[in-house]
Amino acid sequence: MAEADGSSRAFLGLSDVSISEDIPVEGDISMPPTSSSQDDGFSTLDEPVKDTVLRDLKAVGNKFVHVLYPKKSKALLRDWDLWGPLLLCVTLALLLQGGSVDSKDDGGPQFAEVFVIIWFGSLIITLNSKLLGGTISFFQSLCVLGYCIMPLTVAMVVCRIVLLGGSGTVSFVVRLVVVCASFGWSTFASTAFLADSQPQNRKALVVYPVFLFYFVIGWMILTFAPAQ
């Protein structure tokens, strides 16, 4: 009847409030809550916080290892997370802060600038790779690009240490070598993951923005000079 249709339609919206509409969902939502003893394997809400944190840290650490030895593996793509990129981005931005030649004016990038560059750049690269017909998803791409900033962060730490010993020509050369090496490593690592998702002959089109992105970050690291 029309009323029945109307009412069922009204409540249809209730039943799929958090489910996409094209998957027909049926069931009785008035089921009394059962004890969670039967689904311990899937329910992570009841475990101690320490377990959750340790598990996440292990996942992040695992991905760092994958970046250090880039080989074509699906682990980084499959279990993407954005903790690692956030951590690296914040570390890099903090380390890059406060660099200025003239202490009155701010010649170094601000925290917000680095943050925005990294995330905005990752976004652009992801959009670009999707528009070029990539099969990788949005967050997976962000995850890969973020994790591959790790060599550059390491280079930043090294540069800061080198700068502690003075900032002459030798230090510049050392820093240049370190930054170039880590920039190459970052680009290579990220293409090892990203390029697989592209059609064969278009890899260069995806690699170039990645190259530019890490080049800009590497340039910021190289030209960093601490305030007196």
Next chain:
Amino acid sequence: MSDGAKNTNTEPWGGFDDPPVQGSGSAVIDMENMDDTSGSSFEDMGEMHQRMTEEEEEGPGGAPGEEPGDDGEFLGMKGIKGQLGRQVADEVWQAGKREASKAFNLYANIDILRPYFDVEPVQVRSRLIESMIPVRTIAFPQKVAGELYGPMMLVFTLVAILLHGMKTSQTIIREGTLMGTAIGTCFGYWLGVSSFIYFLAYLVNSQITMLQTLSLLGYGLFGHCVVLFITYNIHFHFLFYGLWLLVGGLSTLRMVAVLLSRTVGQTPRLVICGTLAALHMLFLLYLHFTYHKMVEGILDTLEGVNALPIQRVARDVPVLAPAAISVTLNTTLQTLGALLQSH
């Protein structure tokens, strides 16, 4: 129970043309126990549903044709505010969900841009080279590639080169940041001048689309990138002017030739091509002189804070020229540097 009203409404939730007041005994389900105090909360919908189901189960004696969730008939006297409020809440929720899905699907609408990124690396390379070669014939409309990948990458490359130039010259930007300025300048030029040229093309009746102007101007930035890259590293005053004329001129000629081939009439051609040429060449001049001081030593970057700001050391011209000329050049540059510092 008899439904006094005909259900003529079209909305899924029952519409407003249902009779709002029912007799208290007309509803089989007794709604007096319903909590009416919460007027419009989404959580109550779930509660209501649950209650409906329970009452459905426990009320087998109800009229068979009576749906407990019947919207139109369900506005019992007691629950008018609550029920109506809940239905409105439900409708608002549905509408909100629809809007959110539409907005989220905007993400999928990058597919609108997908055809413009459908290029091969070979094509990009050949277009880059073609952007420096003016076409010979303007008798018939020249083909303009309508793609956005090349122009976008060139804009970002220009941003990176500008950053490089700004850093080595220690441009101090007071308001905003270096990155922000570079990105704003480059994208502003690309998008703004393209739109302006498209507008002029519309005025003078030129046969060119917005996509084509974006593409044309984007590829024209290739010349800018090359010139700036060279001159940010080699501080040779006359080299810059020479490259400005040569490379800038070539890319301008190419764009102008394409526009000429698509415009009819002397005055329209003059207007649009003159504007484009002027903007293009002046932009290169602007980029060079604003973000880069002529006499800058890379020693500043090498020595960091040890070099006092006043003490700018002219960079020696690399051995491109015979020694005498480079010595002359260095002294010239030093005097020019002194002149500049006094300003």
